[in-house]
Amino acid sequence: MTSATSMLASLIVAVMVIGFATTADSQDKAPAPVVEGQDQSQATTAAPPESEQKTATPTVETPDKAPAPETGQDQKAVVPSEIVVYASELSERSLFEFDFWPSRGSPGGKMLGTIQTGDEMHPPPEEDPHVTFKVKVLGGVPYRCWIRMLVGEPLGLSQANRLYVQISNAVDRAGKDVFRPNTASYLTVQGPLRRGWRWLPCEADPKSTDSLIYFRDSREVTIKVQAGMEGVGFDQFVLSPAQFLEKSPAEAIVKK
16 A cells, blocks of 8 residues: 555545534534523424423303392392291380289290389370380281280279380371371280280270281381280280181290
């Protein structure tokens, strides 16, 4: 081999070695990772996985579920409830010349009564011993009033067996004002001559055609129970729109 041929062979080998080294160096360098927020135009990124290539379905926000708006008044009919008042639940401030008396057969062991001196009493609008309290009623509903009376010992002019009842905002079937406190319109609770406990109705005077009680609208009203005779007492008051609208309570104590 001539010297020229030997030099050519050495040159070819050198070129092959340099090319191999360059190829190996380029394979070792991987694309730089793409950092979120980096300028994507200056970085080479790999294709996203197949799951990310699919277009995501847009999320539609579902509004909070809310009840359908009411149309007019409450769709459920309001059922009137029995109104029961125990004398034992009232406060001293509710009483005018009435007293709490112990009574084993009464709710809470108490009743209300007036002392017996034999004197005569007068109906409203004269203000004799009375008890006042408040209850909530429904408008346009007929009510009937009942009182559990204790007929006391008769003495002098008093048979101890009468009460009067007045109710604020009360009207009759025709919408006329009736039975209002401090007027001459009232309901009478008349007991028998015989002593003892009785459930008795509140009845209108003979001039009225109906003892039912109505109210123009739902509200809180004031009940006034006034003694018609000395020595009379009571322990329960009932204003009934249903259960006792036509008949008196059968039990001694009407439960709430």
